[in-house]
Amino acid sequence: MTVPARGNSAATAQPKLSITHVTKRFISPNADQEIVALQDVSLQAPSRTFICLLGVSGCGKTTLLNLVAGFLDPTEGEVRVDGQLVTGAHADRGVVFQDYALFPWLTVRLNVQFGPRVQGRSQAEQRALADKYLAMVGLSEFENRYPHELSGGMKQRVAIARALANHPSILLLDEPFGALDAMTRETMQDELLVLTTKEPKLVVFVTHSVLEAVFLADRIVVMSARPGRIMADITISLPHPRDRTSAEVTEYVREIRQLIAPQLKEEPRR
Ligand SMILES: Nc1ncnc2c1ncn2[C@@H]1O[C@H](COP(=O)(O)OP(=O)(O)OP(=O)(O)O)[C@@H](O)[C@H]1O
Ligand SMILES: [Mg+2]
Incomplete structure (x- = not known):
């Protein structure tokens, strides 16, 4: 059942996306506290890969996506696309938000x-x-x-x-289906896979749903609670289309939930 992830052929070439030792600090709104949203995050990804970013609320998923989009600058470290330093937004990186920013x-x-x-x-x-x-x-x-x-x-x-x-050669989606009912959400997941197979890209998809991540991703990057660090980088070696109820999918979901469970106790730390 082992099928290579879509991006594997490019793994030895220059990465499409390269995040190197990125730390992002914010000053709290009343300027009395420093919030470390991301701490020493490094991640490399080839093109034509579907990555899901998973982690508890407040762990820095949106911050990481905004850094790749070029909406934010890292406090330390760098983000590169095709070897070029990201210094701002660019049409080559398409963004879809949760709240239908039409x-x-x-x-x-x-x-x-x-x-x-x-x-x-x-x-x-x-x-x-x-x-x-x-x-x-x-x-x-x-x-x-x-x-x-x-x-x-x-x-x-x-x-x-x-x-x-x-x-865009990179598609960034921040919980795009989070506000949808369960049925529509599954239809949208199916459709997104069809679209990104027709026009392969590097997709970075943020979600809270472990099942959604296992259904969609070639790779799942699990982040720790704040300050966000990369806790695990898991290759999902299952062919598409995946069956959400299959034993293999269920087993991945179980393993990843176990990994995240200790973090959930710390969720109120926003
Ligand atoms: N502009 C900002 N100013 C101050 N703090 C911020 C800012 N943006 C994010 N933060 C803080 O950084 C941390 C990470 O926020 P972020 O929105 O990236 O988390 P998230 O993982 O996307 O959470 P959620 O799953 O709830 O969307 C949080 O503690 C948040 O309060
Ligand atoms: Mg978010």
Whole structure:
């Protein structure tokens, strides 16, 4: 049953993403306390790999994603993409948030065209990209709707289409399905795997759900409670599509839950 992770062939080449000895400290809002969100985090990833970041609330998952996105700078250490130091946001790194950060004043189509428009693509290119990615997420018929007219799952499909329309080589998703009901969530997981197989990328997907991580990931990076450190880096050697109820999936879930269980007692430490 051992199938190589999608990224293994690139493992010896320059990593797509290289996080080296990254520490991130914040000053608390009333400036009386220093919060160490991440402590000496190092992680390397090739392209075409699906990584899930797992860890208790407050362990620094969003902070790590924001550092890779270029929305934050590390206090110590560095983040590189294709060997280049990350110094800010870039269309090559697409981001999807939990709370459907769509532009409420733009239609579905214009939300998806937003990135290509900012990048200076022609009207025809913008339209073609929106056509392609709205079809890919099954929302062509909803192109003229506004975000408030959509269900949670549909909004997240638009957010994914909007991120993909920039042709990012890295897709960063921060608990994108966290607010969805269980059925929609599973459908979205299936769809995301289809999309990222059609257009392979490095995916870094933050979740609280161990089962979601085992279902999706080539690799699961487990973080410790604050200050966030990498506690385990687990390769999930199961072929896709995976059966959420299979003995193999259940066994991975059990092992990872055991690893995280001691951290859960410390969850209120935010
Ligand atoms: N801008 C900020 N200023 C001060 N502290 C911050 C800031 N951003 C994050 N933190 C703190 O850093 C720690 C890590 O936060 P982060 O949001 O990365 O955790 P998380 O793992 O994503 O949590 P959750 O699972 O709840 O989303 C927390 O203690 C948080 O309060
Ligand atoms: Mg978070």
